[in-house]
Amino acid sequence: MTEAAEHDVFALLTERITVILGLDDQVTPDTRFDEDLHADSLDLVEVVENVEQALRDRGYQVAVDDDALLGARTVGEAAEQIAKGLSLA
Amino acid sequence: MTTPRVALDAMGGDDAPAATVAGAVQAAREHGVAVTLVGRRDELQQHLAAAGAEDVIEIVDAPDVVEMDEDPVAALRAKPRASVRVACQLVADGAAGAVVSAGSTGATLTAALLGLGRLPGIRRPVVAAVLPVSDRRDVVLLDAGGTSDVYPDVFGGYALMGAAYAEVLGATSPTVGLLNIGVEPGKGNALAKSAFALLDQTAGFAGNVEPGDVLCGAVDVVVTDGFTGNIFLKTVEALATLEQREANASALVLGVGGAVLVAHGSAAAPDVARALRRAAQVGRAGLASMVARRLAEKEAT
Numbered sequence: 001m002t003e004a005a006e007h008d009v010f011a012l013l014t015e016r017i018t019v020i021l022g023l024d025d026q027v028t029p030d031t032r033f034d035e036d037l038h039a040d041s042l043d044l045v046e047v048v049e050n051v052e053q054a055l056r057d058r059g060y061q062v063a064v065d066d067d068a069l070l071g072a073r074t075v076g077e078a079a080e081q082i083a084k085g086l087s088l089a
Numbered sequence: 090m091t092t093p094r095v096a097l098d099a100m101g102g103d104d105a106p107a108a109t110v111a112g113a114v115q116a117a118r119e120h121g122v123a124v125t126l127v128g129r130r131d132e133l134q135q136h137l138a139a140a141g142a143e144d145v146i147e148i149v150d151a152p153d154v155v156e157m158d159e160d161p162v163a164a165l166r167a168k169p170r171a172s173v174r175v176a177c178q179l180v181a182d183g184a185a186g187a188v189v190s191a192g193s194t195g196a197t198l199t200a201a202l203l204g205l206g207r208l209p210g211i212r213r214p215v216v217a218a219v220l221p222v223s224d225r226r227d228v229v230l231l232d233a234g235g236t237s238d239v240y241p242d243v244f245g246g247y248a249l250m251g252a253a254y255a256e257v258l259g260a261t262s263p264t265v266g267l268l269n270i271g272v273e274p275g276k277g278n279a280l281a282k283s284a285f286a287l288l289d290q291t292a293g294f295a296g297n298v299e300p301g302d303v304l305c306g307a308v309d310v311v312v313t314d315g316f317t318g319n320i321f322l323k324t325v326e327a328l329a330t331l332e333q334r335e336a337n338a339s340a341l342v343l344g345v346g347g348a349v350l351v352a353h354g355s356a357a358a359p360d361v362a363r364a365l366r367r368a369a370q371v372g373r374a375g376l377a378s379m380v381a382r383r384l385a386e387k388e389a390t
Contacts, residue, residue, distance in 0.1 A: 022210055038240040041162040043213075046202055066166045 006083035009051065013079050016050045029076025041070055044078065051082060061089045092123070093186020093348075093372035095365050096176040099128035100154040101192020103355050109191065110136035110146075112361020117145050120362070122369045125185055127151050127176040151175035154192075157354065161195035165203060173197055177204030180347040187372035189339065189364045191352035194319075198235040198342055198351075205346040208381050213243040214344030216315065216351055217254055218322050226306040229255050233340045234319035234351075241283035244312055248291050250343045251310035253383035257376060263309035265291065266298030268317060273297065280314060288312075300324075326353070339364040341371065348377045 014027045021043060025036070033039045039047075048069060052062045064085035072078040095116075099109045106128055114137070116122040126133050130150040137143045153168035155161060165174055173192055177200045179185040190197040194216060202214055218233035229251045232239075248265045255263035267285055269277045274285055276297055288294045295308050300321060303311050313321065322340075342349040348371045352364040371377070 020207065022212060038242055040236075040238070041160075042199055042202060042236075045162050045166060045199075046207070049203060066163065070163060070166075 005086055006079055009055070009083045009086070010076065010079040012051050012054055013047065013075060013082070016047045016054075017075065020047050020050065027075055029074060029079070031075045032073055033075070033078075034073070044070070044072070048078065048082065055082075055086065056089075059089050061087045063087075091373070092121075092369050094123040094125055094184070095187045095189055095368045095372065096125045096127055096149070096179040096185035097361070097365060098173040098176045098188065098190035098192055098197070099126040099133055100151070100172040101190040101197070101354075102352070102361075103191075104357065105191065106133055106136055108356060108358050109361050110140065110142075111358035112356070112365065113146055114140045114142045115358055115362040116365035117142070120366050122362075122365050124365060125149055125176075125179065127179070128154070128172045149175060149179065155196040157193050159193070159196075161193055161199040165196060165199050171196075171200070174200040174204060177201055177347070177349065180349075181205055187348035187350065187368040189350045189352055189361070189368045191354055191356040191361065191364070193354075194234045194351050195236075197349060201342045201345045201347070201349040205349070208344055208346060208384065210246075210384070211250070211344035212246045213239065214342055215243075215247055215250060216318075216340050217251060217343045218318075218340035219258065220303070220322075220325055222304050222306045226309075227255075227258055228303055228306060228308065229258070229310045230303070230318055230322060231310070231312055231343065232315035232318045233322045235315045235342070237314065237316035237319075239280075239314050241280060241287055244284040244288055245291060246344070247312040248288055248294065248310065249384055250380065251312060252293055253380045254341070254343060255309040256383055257379045260309040263293055264295040265293050265310040265312060266295050266302065266308035268303065268311050268313035268321065269297035269299065271297060272299060272302070284312075339367055341376070343377075343380060346377075346381075348372045 069081045113124040151172040153171040155164045215231045216233040216235035217231040220228045252263045339350040339352045
């Protein structure tokens with residue numbers, strides 16, 4: 001997908017991270033899940049499943065590479081992996 | 090409030106599905122618990138037929154199973170039709186009021202979180218076990234095995250959830266202890282020291298407690314990481330077995346939007362039946378909702 005799609009995914013991801021994990025911190029593409037957010041793979045997957053559903057509701061097909069996703073260390077890397085798995089339904 | 094149907098992850102546990110089906114049949118026949126078995130339909134039907142219970146218990150098909158040696162998060166992503174996840178989804182959809190699983194504790198916690206969502210303000214859902222330390226007193230132990238590696242910032246939430254649970258169980262102004270190797274504030278590893286510093290500002294915090302203090306009922310709630318808590322719980326269970334006392338067969342997941350119970354992996358049919366009865370009681374009492382309300386009240390103050 002396009003760079004614009006990745007930007008949209010990042011915005012969606014950031015919003016869900018803030019709401020679901022109850023964080024007040026500023027989230028940037030370089031924000032690290034473990035060291036900065038104290039979030040583990042369970043937190044990441046809960047957030048990502050929310051993002052995936054929101055993207056499906058917007059008409060996307062979503063097929064994320066889970067190995068690559070679970071290897072993401074930063075929010076930007078996770079957004080990139082989700083965007084790679086997007087296609088228009 | 091009516092007694093809810095309980096969705097049983099029939100594929101979870103060391104002796105599943107033989108033990109889970111037998112436990113479900115026992116709970117249904119002897120105690121009137123409405124049970125839905127969730128798992129591989131053909132396999133479950135064979136066990137039900139052998140027990141002559143095909144008309145007593147319904148089955149929801151779930152072709153996949155999370156094995157005990159699998160990473161729970163990766164496995165549940167790869168297997169959206171895993172039995173424990175389908176069981177939690179039945180609660181989310183309103184087809185059941187509680188879940189029991191004797192499978193991987195981590196997988197049950199993960200499925201509960203993904204299927205039911207976390208309650209507002211909860212940083213990390215947790216597995217809470219109740220230790221009957223005397224005739225008159227229960228102690229809530231959390232984390233009993235949900236998350237082994239945590240940062241200290243989860244402990245404030247554990248203390249709040251544990252105190253809310255203890256109040257629902259009957260404690261007034263519950264006290265909270267941090268499981269440690271000594272009672273002095275400077276005791277323990279880096280995690281314990283950091284947790285102590287954070288908990289020191291929490292209402293009801295009574296400081297560090299040693300395992301012996303817990304078993305004497307020194308506090309109403311004891312908090313620790315899931316690794317330490319699981320070892321502590323299993324030690325207590327082993328001692329109860331040696332003394333031929335009955336240990337609690339299940340623990341409750343706190344911090345998610347529904348009633349999910351974790352039974353011991355080695356649960357035999359009577360243990361499964363007891364866990365199903367308890368799940369029905371927990372669901373009927375609205376225990377998870379009561380804990381959530383208490384939690385909201387505490388957070389508002």
